[in-house]
Amino acid sequence: ELNALFGQAGTVTSVAIIKDRETGRSKGFAFVEMSSSDEAQKAISMFNSYAIGENHLKVNVAKPRTQPA
Numbered sequence: 001e002l003n004a005l006f007g008q009a010g011t012v013t014s015v016a017i018i019k020d021r022e023t024g025r026s027k028g029f030a031f032v033e034m035s036s037s038d039e040a041q042k043a044i045s046m047f048n049s050y051a052i053g054e055n056h057l058k059v060n061v062a063k064p065r066t067q068p069a
Contacts, residue, residue: 001052006032009046010039031062 006012017030034040040061048059 002030002032005047005050005052006034006043009034009043011035 002015002017003012006015011034012032013035014033015030018027019025020027032043034043044059044061047057050057050059
């Protein structure tokens with residue numbers, strides 16, 4: 001579903017839905033990789049706050065994890 005949705009903004013190169021290790025259920029977020037930064041920006045502008053059912057997407061550029069101090 002995410003692949004088809006984000007495909008409206010350009011070429012999706014990968015989709016990774018993050019799941020709980022114990023239950024296998026979605027944790028409520030995913031990483032969608034677009035083929036170019038222009039397409040990524042287009043996806044952000046098109047789908048940030050986009051509603052899927054009662055859920056609203058928060059779309060932004062992923063940032064690297066920070067290590068605890």
